[in-house]
Amino acid sequence: MASLAIVTVSNITTDQYALLALKAQISYDPRNVLTSNWSVSSSICSWVGVTCGSGHQQVIALNLSYMGLVGTIPPHIGNLSSLVSLSIENNSFHGSLPNKLACLYKLQHLSLGFNKFGGEIPTWIGLLTKLQNLSLHGNNFRGTIPSSLSNISSLQTINLSYNQLSGPIPSSIFNIYNMKRMDLADNMLSGPMPSIISYMSSLQYLSLTNNYFSGSLPSEIGNLIMLSDLYLSGNNFEGMLNPTSVDGFI
Ligand SMILES: *[C@@H]1O[C@H](CO)[C@@H](O)[C@H](O)[C@H]1NC(C)=O
Ligand SMILES: *[C@@H]1O[C@H](CO)[C@@H](O)[C@H](O)[C@H]1NC(C)=O
Ligand SMILES: *[C@@H]1O[C@H](CO)[C@@H](O)[C@H](O)[C@H]1NC(C)=O
Ligand SMILES: *[C@@H]1O[C@H](CO)[C@@H](O)[C@H](O)[C@H]1NC(C)=O
Ligand SMILES: *[C@@H]1O[C@H](CO)[C@@H](O)[C@H](O)[C@H]1NC(C)=O
Ligand SMILES: *[C@@H]1O[C@H](CO)[C@@H](O)[C@H](O)[C@H]1NC(C)=O
Ligand SMILES: *[C@@H]1O[C@H](CO)[C@@H](O)[C@H](O)[C@H]1NC(C)=O
Ligand SMILES: *[C@@H]1O[C@H](CO)[C@@H](O)[C@H](O)[C@H]1NC(C)=O
Secondary structure, three states: OOHOOOOOOOHHHHHHHHHHHHHHEEEEEEOHHHHHHHOOOOHHHHHHOOEEEOOOEEEEEEEEEOOOOOOOOHHHHHHOOOOOEEEEEOOOEEEOOOOOHHHOEEEEEEEEOOEEEEEEOOOHHHHOOOEEEOOHHHHHHHEEEHHHHOOOOOOOEEEEOOOOEEEOOOHHHHHHOOEEEEEEOOOOEEOOOOOOHHHHOOEEEEEEEOOOEEEEHHHHHHOOOOOOOOEEOOEEEEOOOOHHHHHHHH
């Protein structure tokens, strides 16, 4: 993992090279967006979906959401060393996520929702320690939630809904006290809701809907005074809901 942290010092030329590598991996572009617009005769800063920083020296955001694209992500994207935001929601990107993405150490927003990515959620995502938003919903991710996510202390929103994740929520995740929205709905997750859920004192939204969570609900959820949305249906929870545990919501 340490070798992944070596950062390529990129410039507008290396950024262009990375974007052209991505374009080359697109096998279907129904509206010819990249095909016609991503032309080497114009600056990459004028390309659709590309935002450059001040001075036009580096790509800081890439948004290719809702374009109907089919393709894979080349490792070259890991060379966009100034990237703060990467959104490719609602396309048909497939395959696995190249581990070179771990080099995007400035990334704050990573949105890969509604694509066809598979395999396990890579452990190296935990190296993206500036992430605030992580959306991986609506893919084919399997296996367990990596405990390395607990290293992203800046994480505010995590959306892993509509995948095939299984096993318990790693307990270290509950140490992310900045977490505001956590959506784990529609997976095959199991285990109890531990009382240390109350460590997530900023939590506003929690959905565990349609999983195999079980056991009784800890009274400590009443300590989550910011919580306004709690969705627990479609699980195997049992027992009584202690009235004092919901006092906090009133
Ligand atoms: C950009 O970086 C590459 C590789 O580090 C280097 O070869 C090239 O000269 C640089 N180009 C500019 C315009 O700085
Ligand atoms: C690409 O699209 C942008 C934004 O729509 C536009 O400003 C630019 O001129 C286009 N470039 C080419 C080469 O079509
Ligand atoms: C990306 O673009 C879509 C529509 O083109 C927009 O709805 C969305 O807010 C953008 N996302 C980001 C992070 O800018
Ligand atoms: C960028 O990344 C690719 C693949 O990870 C690599 O082969 C390439 O040499 C890198 N560097 C530059 C400056 O493009
Ligand atoms: C995004 O994809 C999902 C799943 O395919 C679909 O239900 C949703 O309508 C799409 N959203 C948009 C705005 O296209
Ligand atoms: C994270 O998402 C929220 C809401 O979707 C948005 O307001 C915020 O700007 C995003 N953060 C970043 C760093 O993009
Ligand atoms: C979190 O980061 C530290 C320091 O880089 C590392 O030693 C530890 O293994 C990481 N934790 C997880 C769960 O990956
Ligand atoms: C997670 O994504 C799903 C599907 O787009 C959406 O319905 C849900 O509101 C999202 N959850 C959060 C917490 O934003």
